[in-house]
Amino acid sequence: MTESLELIEKRLLPEGCHFSDEQQAVIFEDDSMDVVAGPGSGKTTVLTARIKILLEQIKESRKGICVLTHTNVAVDEIKESLKKLGVEEIKNPHFIGTIQDFFNTFFAKKAFHLILGDKKMRVLDDDVFREKFDKQFEFRKPYYYREDLSFPNPGNWEIKWDFDNLDQVAMMMEQKSYNKAFNESISYLFKQGIITNKCCLELAKWYIEQYQEILKAIISKRFSYLLLDEVQDTSKLQFSLISSLFDNQNLIIQRFGDPFQAIYNIWDDDIDLAWEIDHSIEKRISKTSRFSDSIVDVVKNVCIEKYDDFISSSNHTSLSPYFIVYEDGDNLISKFSSLIKVLEMQNDSFKKSLKDKVIVSVQHRDLENTFGERYQRVTVKNTNVKNEFALFSSTLLKSLSKNFDDDFEDSLNKDEFRIMALNIIKELRNDNDEKIIDELSELLNGLIIDKESLQTNDGLCFEIKELLKSNFSNYAQTTSDLSVYNIGEDISLGTIHSVKGETHKATLLMLDSEFSTGYGNSSTSYSMLQLLEKYLTKNYVELSKDKSEMEKETEKALKLAYVALSRPTHLVCIGIPEYKFRENSKLLNNTLKEAGWMEY
Incomplete structure (x- = not known):
């Protein structure tokens, strides 16, 4: 083990923990590779360690590394981890950012200005x-x-x-x-x-096609390595653009992801993985430290492919999986909360965990149907000035977009307008309608150059004020306490997409969703319970290559279940509506219990 790796372990891993042989094989691999990393296997930590090692290796050269991922959250997480390793700033020739930012900054903007000259580009x-x-x-x-x-x-x-x-x-x-x-x-x-961002990718494609050979030469001269994170979420267009720029003959491409967590495009029937894994250079990180064998068994059985090498290296013991039969939203919250309290009395590690307790379902409408108005579609999770300003700006821009063609985004970020916005936010908290109107009127007078178009200023201010009050009211309900019911139970709700990448102490997946194919009289509907029943009861059936309509929907359900059921460290649950359970109570009761599920 190198001195550098010992330092990385000390700063990134819990005390006394070390990188496994699987992880070290990835951290020190200098050739191109496809890294298949299961949930909780430490992919981001391994990627960060790989970046640190590379930065040390090539610091004397004039070339850099390019690290691309899909969200700003992931970028921030990597940068924060690098700071722990003493890397305070990523400077040229290195690049760490989102795929979208990479193509927007270096290609789409150039294409845009070639086409429209000095016109300002506004990506909405x-x-x-x-x-x-x-x-x-x-x-x-x-x-x-x-x-x-x-x-x-x-x-x-x-x-x-x-x-x-x-x-x-x-x-x-x-x-x-x-x-x-x-x-x-x-x-x-x-x-x-x-x-839009999609148009930016098309602009980048147009620009790259015209200058491809020159751009490939520039990329090869600047970068020695491309590290592509969360590669399962990369679209076919993004892959095409990456392939047209990054020549694997002249630089090393290392791709990291979990092919079984590709859920972003499933509602567009684009469920085929764009990432074509090269098995000749595949490396696997199959040991998870997130949960122990009881949850590993559940997750393996809802994977779209056999995942026999997925095992646990957790230093705590996860609880047995549970199923809860519920009448309605209140009943489900009550039972899940009660179960958690009972198990906390029995398991000290579970009790001490400060991670979230979450109920998830497939789509917003499923949660709305069960919990009614008490479920709000959470778009932000932390109550702070930054998020309140973002909410204010978004609401204001939507309103102004209906009435004006001007560009307001940059103006709103100027100090004078930010101060006005923060004053309005303050008055929103105080519910002072008169001052809100006055402050909005002053803000609009400063923002809008064409004063004749402000003849209906009072009406517009009233409209914006009502929207702001409504949005901030919903915001307060969803951020002040992530408990949807506010009955003293700190349990939050979300879609499966919204919790991807999170880790919980307890997660419950509601099996209340319907998957439909076709339209009108020719449509067919399958319940999520129906699609998953075999897999939850360990009667695993491999999906065929030429899938039937039901198998296509089963694949969607499995991908979503795999993401949802791999979130918790200790407790995994499924929730079955009582009316669905009654339809097949004997079979469900017997087969679930035989497969190791406990009823509560």
């Missing part, structure tokens, strides 16, 4: 872009258009960009008048510099 979130599109489409749409008709819309559009002819977005449809209105609306926004 999808929901803000949708507001601006709706405003443009409203006065261009054909007379026969209705939202319930089966036309492409901003929720599911496929835009085929032609950056050499901006008047033709090239959306092929028989309804020419609709196509014209759609094209004109999108083209107008683009010419104003208003785009």
